[in-house]
Amino acid sequence: MVTTIQTxxxxxxxxxxxxxxxxxxxxxxxxxxxxxxxxxxxxxxxLGDDGHLYSFDQDADAERNIGEAFADDTRFTFVRSNFRYxxxxxxxxxxxxxxxxxxxxxxxxxxxxxxxxxxSFRFDAPLDMRMNKRAGMxxxxxxxxxxxxxxSSLFHLYGDMRxxxxxxxxxxxxxxxxxxxxxxxxxEVLSPEISREREKKELAxxxxxxxxxxxxxxxxxxEMLQAAIRLLRPGGRLSVITYHSVEDRIVKNMxxxxxxxxxxxxxxxxxxxxxxxxxxxxxxxxxxxEQANNPRSRSAKLRIGIKQ
Numbered sequence: 001m002v003t004t005i006q007t008x009x010x011x012x013x014x015x016x017x018x019x020x021x022x023x024x025x026x027x028x029x030x031x032x033x034x035x036x037x038x039x040x041x042x043x044x045x046x047l048g049d050d051g052h053l054y055s056f057d058q059d060a061d062a063e064r065n066i067g068e069a070f071a072d073d074t075r076f077t078f079v080r081s082n083f084r085y086x087x088x089x090x091x092x093x094x095x096x097x098x099x100x101x102x103x104x105x106x107x108x109x110x111x112x113x114x115x116x117x118x119x120s121f122r123f124d125a126p127l128d129m130r131m132n133k134r135a136g137m138x139x140x141x142x143x144x145x146x147x148x149x150x151x152s153s154l155f156h157l158y159g160d161m162r163x164x165x166x167x168x169x170x171x172x173x174x175x176x177x178x179x180x181x182x183x184x185x186x187x188e189v190l191s192p193e194i195s196r197e198r199e200k201k202e203l204a205x206x207x208x209x210x211x212x213x214x215x216x217x218x219x220x221x222x223e224m225l226q227a228a229i230r231l232l233r234p235g236g237r238l239s240v241i242t243y244h245s246v247e248d249r250i251v252k253n254m255x256x257x258x259x260x261x262x263x264x265x266x267x268x269x270x271x272x273x274x275x276x277x278x279x280x281x282x283x284x285x286x287x288x289x290e291q292a293n294n295p296r297s298r299s300a301k302l303r304i305g306i307k308q
Contacts, residue, residue: 011038012297013241016284017102018042020239020304026050027099030090032083032224033057037065039102044075051075054093058082058132082132084220087227097233105221106243106296124184129207129214139210143186144179148172158218158246159209166193167206183207208244221247225254229275232307238276243299252278255305279304 018039021029025048031040034057043053055070056079057063063080070076079089083103090098127140146154151168155161167190174180174189187203194202212218228238238255242248253262258275265273284302291298 010294010296011036011042012104012294012300013284013286013290013302014038014042017104017239017241017302018046020279020284020302021100021102021237023047024051024099028095028097029053030086030098030101030228031055031103032086032101033104034062034065034078035104036062037070039104040070040076043102044070044073047075049075052077054079054089054095056081056083056086056089060133082220084223086224087231090227090231095231098228098231098236099233100237100239101228101232102239103224104241105217105247106241124182127180127182127186127210129211131215135215137214139214140179140181142210142213143171144175144181154213155206155209157209158212158244159205160245161202161205161209163193163202212244212246218246218250221250222254222260225251229254229258229307234307236307237279238305238307239302240304241300241302243296243301248283248301248303251303255303275308276305277308279306 021043023029023043023046025046027047028051029043029047031043031053032055034040034055037055040053040055047053052075054077058081060080063078066078070078077093081089090096127138127143129139130137142154143151148168148171151171152165155164155167161167170189170193171180171186180186180189186206190203190206191199225238225240232238240251240255242251249262250260253260255276255278256262256274257264267273284304286294286297286300
């Protein structure tokens with residue numbers, strides 16, 4: 001089982017993120033990003049016989065990683081769903097409160113290495129990028145149908161691209177001739193607008209922006225965090241790994257103030273009424289060794305919050 005996990009997806013900040021949950025042997029925990037099962041396995045290793053773990057993933061490929069090691073464990077329940085429906089599923093299973101939740105956001109190693117899913121510009125593939133292949137909108141739909149201003153905004157917001165306007169204009173010009181339907185066709189449009197020395201980095205940003213938009217990742221993240229805060233017991237923990245400035249800002253604000261804006265409400269006496277408190281104002285980042293061994297971890301930030 002260990003080999004399968006590492007091949008599919010190498011978990012980032014494994015010890016630090018699970019340590020952050022302060023696992024109670026009989027507690028109820030949620031891993032909303034099962035992936036290859038690395039974080040889930042570590043949580044189960046620390047649970048006693050009376051504890052339980054619910055693990056979410058919307059991708060059928062991730063569900064195939066359950067295997068005997070998880071399927072035979074009565075303390076484990078897999079939920080094939082987007083984590084934005086966390087509250088619905090907890091109600092379905094009769095769970096009123098949880099003791100902790102872990103989220104490893106972003107895209108998995110497996111998705112980047114899958115030649116058919118369109119997440120990476122390394123392979124010529126259909127421009128798809130859906131985490132859930134049963135969902136509707138693809139990256140090709142966005143590239144060929146969004147207005148120029150919409151494209152510019154999403155490349156700027158989700159890709160931090162300084163040349164977002166120029167890239168959007170180039171896409172609109174090209175698609176007027178023929179639809180852009182593959183990763184390499186998109187690369188052909190983007191490459192002339194990017195300096196050669198920064199080509200890989202800028203292409204990665206553009207693909208990231210499209211992936212976030214296709215999967216409505218920021219809306220899903222906000223909904224999941226709001227549900228998690230309501231579900232957590234007092235003293236319960238949120239342990240969240242982010243890879244992008246927008247998602248990190250959402251997590252930071254939620255852990256500080258309990259809302260997306262980061263506005264801390266106060267009572268009549270000036271005391272904070274925030275339902276959450278960050279364990280520390282400093283983020284936890286991977287060691288130099290982990291960053292060298294796992295390139296995906298290089299932009300990772302771990303934030304941990306406690307329910308008040």
